[in-house]
Amino acid sequence: MRISELSEQTAVPVATIKYYLREGVLQPGEARSVTKAEYGAAHVDRVRLIRAMVETAGLSIAAVRQVTTALDEPPGTRGELLGIAARALPTPHSGHPVSQTVRELVATLGWDVPAEHGALSSLSAAIEAARSAGVPFPLEMLLGYAGGALEVARLDVGAVRDVDPAEALRLVVTGTVLGEPVLAALRRIAQAHVARSLSVTGDPGRTGDAPRTG
Amino acid sequence: MRISELSEQTAVPVATIKYYLREGVLQPGEARSVTKAEYGAAHVDRVRLIRAMVETAGLSIAAVRQVTTALDEPPGTRGELLGIAARALPTPHSGHPVSQTVRELVATLGWDVPAEHGALSSLSAAIEAARSAGVPFPLEMLLGYAGGALEVARLDVGAVRDVDPAEALRLVVTGTVLGEPVLAALRRIAQAHVARSLSVTGDPGRTGDAPRTG
Numbered sequence: 001m002r003i004s005e006l007s008e009q010t011a012v013p014v015a016t017i018k019y020y021l022r023e024g025v026l027q028p029g030e031a032r033s034v035t036k037a038e039y040g041a042a043h044v045d046r047v048r049l050i051r052a053m054v055e056t057a058g059l060s061i062a063a064v065r066q067v068t069t070a071l072d073e074p075p076g077t078r079g080e081l082l083g084i085a086a087r088a089l090p091t092p093h094s095g096h097p098v099s100q101t102v103r104e105l106v107a108t109l110g111w112d113v114p115a116e117h118g119a120l121s122s123l124s125a126a127i128e129a130a131r132s133a134g135v136p137f138p139l140e141m142l143l144g145y146a147g148g149a150l151e152v153a154r155l156d157v158g159a160v161r162d163v164d165p166a167e168a169l170r171l172v173v174t175g176t177v178l179g180e181p182v183l184a185a186l187r188r189i190a191q192a193h194v195a196r197s198l199s200v201t202g203d204p205g206r207t208g209d210a211p212r213t214g
Numbered sequence: 215m216r217i218s219e220l221s222e223q224t225a226v227p228v229a230t231i232k233y234y235l236r237e238g239v240l241q242p243g244e245a246r247s248v249t250k251a252e253y254g255a256a257h258v259d260r261v262r263l264i265r266a267m268v269e270t271a272g273l274s275i276a277a278v279r280q281v282t283t284a285l286d287e288p289p290g291t292r293g294e295l296l297g298i299a300a301r302a303l304p305t306p307h308s309g310h311p312v313s314q315t316v317r318e319l320v321a322t323l324g325w326d327v328p329a330e331h332g333a334l335s336s337l338s339a340a341i342e343a344a345r346s347a348g349v350p351f352p353l354e355m356l357l358g359y360a361g362g363a364l365e366v367a368r369l370d371v372g373a374v375r376d377v378d379p380a381e382a383l384r385l386v387v388t389g390t391v392l393g394e395p396v397l398a399a400l401r402r403i404a405q406a407h408v409a410r411s412l413s414v415t416g417d418p419g420r421t422g423d424a425p426r427t428g
């Protein structure tokens with residue numbers, strides 16, 4: 001197809017597609033003449049992936065390039081691709097120094113995470129902000145939070161195990177960002193449930209495990 | 215102490231304290247003359263609670279009043295107070311209709327949550343946004359997310375079980391808001407861990423349970 005058809009199929013303006021080509025995030029079409037190139041289904045998929053990363057997940061074009069470069073290399077393992085996608089995501093407070101608390105937490109958990117992962121900075125900043133507002137977040141509590149986060153992360157990664165690499169990347173990048181408000185809302189609903197069950201039964205730990213019987 | 219001292223101790227301007235008095239969220243001082251009143255430690259605590267709710271958690275003055283009114287009533291149960299705090303929090307998309315998916319989810323979980331809880335709307339909106347961006351969030355996955363959220367919510371509520379009601383409210387209101395970026399960052403770190411462990415061992419489900427041995 002021509003670039004105009006690629007534009008129609010993806011609802012992305014031709015000028016934007018040309019920008020993606022210049023930035024090297026969209027692979028060139030097959031040259032038909034000096035001014036014309038032929039595009040195919042792979043281009044449609046790639047444009048959609050780029051849009052999802054830029055529009056939904058807020059990635060910079062440089063971050064998109066990290067992802068697409070990895071995608072264009074000879075197939076590595078799925079895990080590596082996912083790591084690249086995760087690191088490409090915009091990270092709040094990514095320049096914040098990683099705190100002693102966070103290093104200790106990751107060591108205690110035995111998690112295998114690159115020391116330069118931006119989310120370690122985000123976490124350090126978030127804990128520091130909470131502590132200065134008088135919410136202590138002791139290590140014990142952080143370990144519990146990490147348990148909940150791990151449960152969710154296994155689902156996130158599990159959801160992309162059996163899909164092709166490009167689709168997996170799209171799901172990781174968009175799902176990570178769009179899953180945040182889902183998880184935040186579920187936490188608030190769960191708090192309401194636990195608080196109510198506490199006022200009824202005096203035991204916050206058990207009532208969520210099974211439907212109530214009376 | 216005089217209102218000027220209350221202002222110094224809390225680092226809140228006198229004009230703002232007078233606004234809190236007019237709005238009925240700060241209890242009046244003990245009248246000493248027509249123009250003077252005496253304030254005590256309870257006023258310092260209350261002003262700090264109001265500040266935490268307004269500044270850190272972004273509550274409107276009407277939402278603060280819901281919390282302080284509950285606090286000034288004869289002691290009910292801790293669970294009720296926490297429910298009031300949770301409902302007073304600003305809720306994204308609180309007017310969004312609660313979706314069938316969310317009703318089904320809560321019913322399947324057997325959670326005891328008021329049908330009008332704003333976070334049910336937030337969750338419906340977040341799932342809808344994800345689905346329109348091509349991230350499906352099937353019920354099965356939402357149930358898993360809910361499991362992680364419940365683990366975190368038990369810690370949230372457990373952390374305030376043995377503290378006095380005013381402090382519990384402050385912690386719930388500020389901790390709910392400030393805990394969101396903590397949980398989001400932990401999820402991303404956990405994703406990186408699971409993705410790496412997947413590329414090493416081929417099994418995303420187990421390596422997080424214990425420190426690695428080799």
